[in-house]
Amino acid sequence: MISPVHGTGAHQEDPEPPEQDRSVSHLLSAVTTDLQLLFRQEVELAKAEVKDEASRAGKAAGMFGGAGFAGCMVLLFLSLAAVLGLANVIDGGWAALIVAVLWGVAAALLYMKGRARMKTVSPKPERTVETMKENAEWARHPTK
Structure with missing residues (x-):
């Protein structure tokens, strides 16, 4: 006679669906959690990159503003030089x-x-x- 504890009785061949279901649901839960974490990290990375690029763009815009002001000063003094040069003639x-x-x-x-x-x-x-x-x-x- 085969005992259920030591032999290959019917009790050992039955799969245990509750543990498999828990295992699959646990894996799906872990994957979902990991995807959410990855998405949050990607969003944070994108925010950091945009902030860095905006900072650099702001500095560049400030330099363009300074160049525009310097250009206006050049035109002002060239105009003044033209007036003074013409004033020698008329x-x-x-x-x-x-x-x-x-x-x-x-x-x-x-x-x-x-x-x-x-x-x-x-x-x-x-x-x-x-x-x-x-x-x-x-x-x-x-x-x-």
């Missing part, structure tokens, strides 16, 4: 007026070019709106 008032008119012409030309380019700019993100419409259409009829 009256100082007329020299200043000529330089001012030249700057006015330059400003008008830049304004017209800028206005023409601004007309081509669309404030609405056209491609994004189009893809959003496509996504909404697909969501209404996903089998098409």
Whole structure:
């Protein structure tokens, strides 16, 4: 006679579904937890990278601002030199007026070019709106 403790009786061949179910559910839980942790870490990494890039962009923008100011100073002193140079030939008032008119012409030309380019700019993100419409259409009829 085969005893259930020492032999190969029916008790040893039966699989234990509760332990397997717990094992699978434990694995799924662990995978889900790991994925959540990974996602959080990726989000934190992205935040850190964006913060670093924004800081560098801010510094670069400050340098551009300084360069713009320096450029304005150069134009101011070149204009002053032009006025003083013309003042050797004609009256100082007329020299200043000529330089001012030249700057006015330059400003008008830049304004017209800028206005023409601004007309081509669309404030609405056209491609994004189009893809959003496509996504909404697909969501209404996903089998098409």
